[in-house]
Amino acid sequence: MRKSLALMLSALMLSSPVLAKNPLFEHVFTADPAAMVHDDTVYLYTGHDEAPNNDRFFEMHDWLLFTSKDMQTWQEHGPIMRATDFKWAKGDAWAAHMIERNGKFYFYTTVRHKDDKPGFAVGVAVADSPYGPFKDAIGKALITDDMTTHTPNDWDDIDPAVFIEENGDAFLFFGNLVPKYVKLKDNMLELDGEIKTLTLPNFTEALWVHKKDDNYYVSYACEFPEKICYAMSKSIHGPWQYKGILNEIAGNTETNHQSIIEFKGKSYFIYHTGAVPPRDGKPSGGRFRRSVAVDRLYYNEDGSLKRVVMTTEGIQ
Ligand code: FUB
Numbered sequence: 479m480r481k482s483l484a485l486m487l488s489a490l491m492l493s494s495p496v497l498a499k500n501p502l503f504e505h506v507f508t509a510d511p512a513a514m515v516h517d518d519t520v521y522l523y524t525g526h527d528e529a530p531n532n533d534r535f536f537e538m539h540d541w542l543l544f545t546s547k548d549m550q551t552w553q554e555h556g557p558i559m560r561a562t563d564f565k566w567a568k569g570d571a572w573a574a575h576m577i578e579r580n581g582k583f584y585f586y587t588t589v590r591h592k593d594d595k596p597g598f599a600v601g602v603a604v605a606d607s608p609y610g611p612f613k614d615a616i617g618k619a620l621i622t623d624d625m626t627t628h629t630p631n632d633w634d635d636i637d638p639a640v641f642i643e644e645n646g647d648a649f650l651f652f653g654n655l656v657p658k659y660v661k662l663k664d665n666m667l668e669l670d671g672e673i674k675t676l677t678l679p680n681f682t683e684a685l686w687v688h689k690k691d692d693n694y695y696v697s698y699a700c701e702f703p704e705k706i707c708y709a710m711s712k713s714i715h716g717p718w719q720y721k722g723i724l725n726e727i728a729g730n731t732e733t734n735h736q737s738i739i740e741f742k743g744k745s746y747f748i749y750h751t752g753a754v755p756p757r758d759g760k761p762s763g764g765r766f767r768r769s770v771a772v773d774r775l776y777y778n779e780d781g782s783l784k785r786v787v788m789t790t791e792g793i794q
Pocket of ligand 1: 509510525536572573588636637683684733734735
């Protein structure tokens with residue numbers, strides 16, 4: 479029943495395909511890309527900026543899904559979930575991460591918790607299909623602000639990113655100003671041990687962990703306005719060797735947030751900018767009206783990363 483609903487949803491494509499260029503989409507504001515490769519398809523989950531202008535703060539209620547089989551045409555599927563689908567959450571559908579394990583799709587995401595556990599929290603939703611329907615997997619937050627005390631800020635436990643080792647060990651990375659990680663139990667729904675910190679220069683937020691050959695990479699938003707920096711290691715537990723800037727300030731927004739994927743033999747860097755120009759009297763992009771973009775990512779022979787060249791043309 480659930481599977482057929484998912485198939486119906488995937489068949490219900492909201493519009494004709496969007497051809498690639500940067501930013502990818504102009505009819506809707508998208509931020510905090512969380513890309514996943516599954517079954518020859520790129521699933522691009524994004525936050526959804528709905529602020530009426532650029533002079534207040536984020537207004538984000540739900541997460542959107544776009545898919546592509548060639549990185550050049552994108553199909554829009556609409557919202558997969560609202561922040562308030564977590565009954566314990568007040569709202570604020572901030573950055574998320576999707577990962578598949580044993581045929582189930584786990585959506586780890588940032589939301590603002592209700593006042594019994596004030597501050598930002600990490601929740602986890604689960605579905606049998608990457609299209610959903612997603613439901614809160616544990617009926618409570620996985621991480622709450624009171625579980626870490628490294629900063630006085632109530633937004634220091636945001637931006638989850640999950641990495642699964644080849645031996646099946648899964649780790650949840652997250653944090654603002656202080657980067658943290660914790661092992662997950664095999665069920666992906668419980669913490670397995672203490673929350674540890676990483677040492678990463680100029681760390682702000684937006685952790686993303688990936689591995690290529692025998693190198694582990696952690697990339698993250700650094701400084702403010704945010705660039706993307708990265709570090710490398712031979713182990714998921716570090717030590718992490720800082721390698722410098724991977725992507726410069728992305729333009730017309732102080733935040734940045736990246737996904738790194740490998741798809742059909744090529745590597746891609748997916749990020750957001752504030753680069754949508756004013757159109758037909760509609761407000762332009764900016765700090766609270768961001769838009770996702772994609773460019774190629776290239777490795778040097780020693781495994782280090784070449785700095786990303788941001789383009790207007792996107793993936794051709
Ligand atoms: O989109 C809201 C917040 O802005 C995200 O959680 C951060 O990564 C930054 O992009």
